[in-house]
Amino acid sequence: MSDNQSKTNAIEEMRFRLLIDAVVDYAIYMIDPDGIITSWNAGAKRFKGYEEKEILGQHFSRFYTEEDRSAGLPQRALDTAIREGRFEGEGWRVRKDGTHFWCHVVIDPIRDPAGNLLGFAKITRDLTDRKMAEETLKQSEQQFRLLVQSVTDYAIYMLAPDGRLTNWNQGAQRIKGYRPEEVIGQHFSLFYTPEDREAGEPQRALETAMREGRFENRAWRVRKDGTRFFAHVVVDPIWGDTGTLLGFAKITRDITEATQAQKVLEQTREALFQAQKMQAIGQLSGGIAHDFNNLLTVILGNLEIVRKRVGDNPKVTRLVDNATQGALRGVSLTQRMLAFARRQELKSESVEIPALVEGISGLLRSSLGPSVQLETRFSPDLVPVMADVNQLELAVLNLATNARDAMPNGGKIVISTRTEDVCDQSTLLPEPGRYVCLSVADNGEGMDEVTLASAMDPFFTTKGVGKGTGLGLSMIHGFIEQLGGRFILKSQKDIGTVAELWIPAATTAALNHPAVSEVAAPPVAQLCVMVVDDDSLVLTSTGLLLEDLGHRVISAVSGAQALELFEREQHVDLVITDMAMPQMNGEQLANAIRALKPDVPIILATGYAERLEGFATTLPRLSKPYTQLNLVEVIALAMK
Structure with missing residues (x-):
């Protein structure tokens, strides 16, 4: 080799050496x-921490972990490189300071032209950061899988782009009843109802998710055992980095109980609203009826006096009688309003329902007509109830008439009874106890849900103008509630209506003390009567009726004036006072009078039933509107 060639090779070797030393990432x-x-090289020094003079002449296995050295991995790597011409792998290596790093290793054998092994070229890259990121991601994925699998309140699973299941969590198994091996690979439409599958709902859900980025709905789904549950469903599409649809994430929650609870809550709220509405209307009706009773008291009282004084003039007599009949219709209307408001005067006594129905059977049959068949079914063990006989008769007549009107082409009405012992308050009845259910059923036109919901509202009627006041059912409702029972109305369109009166059974004490029939009282001798009423018209009318009977009358428009007059007058024989008065009501006035003169008789006049306390509960009551005959009777009772 020439000197020039040697110099060239030396320069190339030096450049290569400089290049290798300049590399610090490997x-x-x-x-x-x-x-x-x-x-x-410098990269080896940076990665592994050894200076060149510290490491030259050392075996490369010192970079391996103790476990890998024990397993023979260093020699196996060299053997692989010799055998296969290259070794490549990843693993943990050890720095000079004992810390570990993850690296990618390549070992290439170096041979001379004759094929003799001269050694190995080894390139190592520090991949610790990447390895840690992968481990973190792997751990995160594992935790996520564990989280998804441990969720039991939600069905969480994946779908392939064609809608087939690719995984299945514990919540899905609990909610839908399938094990993973039973559903993975199946189409998710398996969980839809037959009618939804026929309507194409599964495919529509996927298309909506792809188009809008999300699908959400509430609908019925089917479990493995065939039962249905109400589900809240969310479907999200999963897209790859290139925009390719990878599949769908689907979350299903069983909201059957929550939906039912919400429905019950809404029904309770509606019932509360209805109760508040009825209470408000009841208070309004009671107030109107009270004021109207005062007016009727005046009208009827004056008509009664006029009737006495016109003599035998037939034309005037007919006019007075006609006016009286009109006023009495007003009395009937106010009584119905008071019944709805639960403010009417009731005379509760022990009542045998079969005897009561039998007593009005003739009137019932004549009212119903020949096209309506009436049937009674009374249970043999029936017990008496506590009720006002007249009001209960009126309620039965009213219900029977309504049933007749619901059967224009004729039909059948069944009046039946049964006794039931209610042990808890889970029913519609107000409190535990023994009740008698008096039922009036027909097979007429029935009512739809909207009509049934308003049937007991005051002044609501489906009859034509002039054919009903709309107070019949509301009157019955108020009357039964005032007794401590319940009025329940059931109806279906084109099937019929059942009206149930749940009435408290009579107690043993009531059975032992039946009501005594009142007899007409004889007239009382001339008295000095103090009349107290804040309505001047009622005051004048009552005074005229009493004077017509021969009594002397002292009038007072308030409780305070009455007390003042009572202290001045030494010979007041009787006090008749209105109950509802401002500042001092009738009960308070009665207490004040009794404090002055304990023996003076007192009569309480009222337009509706009121709650009294103490001795006032024993005082005679005069219900407005009253006639002269009513005054005669109540005065006789008070003066006994």
Whole structure:
């Protein structure tokens, strides 16, 4: 070889050496056939921490972990490079300071032209950061898989682009009943109802998710055992970096119980709203009825006096009688309003329902007509109830008439009874106890849900103008509620209606003390009567009726004036006071009078039933509107 050629080779070798030493991202070094390190670049120094003078002449196995050395990995790497012409792999290596790093290793055998092994070229790259990122990602993926698998309240699974299942979590197994091996590979439409599959809902869900980026819905789904559950479903498409659809993520939640609970809550709210509405209307109706009763008291009282004084004039008599009949219709209307408002005066007593129905059977049959068949079914063990006889008769007549009107082409009405013991308050009844259910059923036109919901509202009627007040059912509702029972109405369109009156059974004490029929009282001798009422018209009318009976009347428009007059007058024989008065009501006035003169008789006049306390509960009551005969009877009772 010429000197020039030698110089050229030396320059090339120096350049190569400089190039190798300049590389700091790779550890590049040579080892002889026995694995002894013969060269060392700057990258090797940076990665492994050894200076060149510290490492030359050392065996390359010192970079391996103790476990890998024990397993013979260093020699196996050289053997592989000799056998296959190259070794490539990844693994943990050890720095001078004992710390570990993850590296990618390439070992190439170096041979002379004759094929003799001169040694090995070894290139190592530090991939610790990448390895740690991969480990972190792997751990994250494992944790995510564990999280998804451990979720039992949600069905979480993946779909291939064609809608077939690719995985299945514990929640999906719990909610839908399938094990993973039973559904993976199946099309997700398996969970849809037959009608939804026929309507193409599964495919529509996937198309919506692809088009809009998300599909969300609430619908019925089917479990493995065939039962249905109401589900909240979310489907999200999964796209690759290149925009390729990889599949879908699907989350399903069983909301059957939550939906039912929400429905119950809404029904409860509606019932509360209805109760509040009825209470408000009841208060309004009671107030109107009270004021109207005052007016009727005046009208009827004056008509009664006029009727007495017109003599035998037939034309005037007919006019007065006609006006009286009109006023009495007003009385009937106010009684219905008071019944709805639960403010009417009730005379509760023990009532045998079969005897009551039998007593009005003639009136019932004549009212129903020949096209309507009436049938009664009374249970043999029926017990008496606590009720107002007249109001209960009116309720049965009202229900029977309504049933007749619902059967224009004729039909059948069944009046039946049964006794039931209610042990808890889970029913519609107000409290536990024994009840009698009086039922009036027909097979007429029935009512739809909208009509049924308003049927007991006051003034609601489906009859023509002038054919009904709309107070019948509301009156029955109020009357039964005032007794401590319940009025339940059931109806289906074109099938019929069932009206149930749940009435508390009579107690033993009530059975032992039946109501005594009242007899007409004889007239009372002339008295000095104090009349107290804040309505001047009622005050004047009542005074005229009493004076017509021969009594002397002292009038007062308030409780305070009444007390003042009572202290001045020494010979007041009787006090008739209105209950509803401002500042001092009738009960308070009665207490004040009793404090002054304990023995004076007191009568409480009222337009509706009111809650009284103490001795006032024992005082005679005069219900408005009242007639002269009513005054005679109540005065006789008070003066006993």
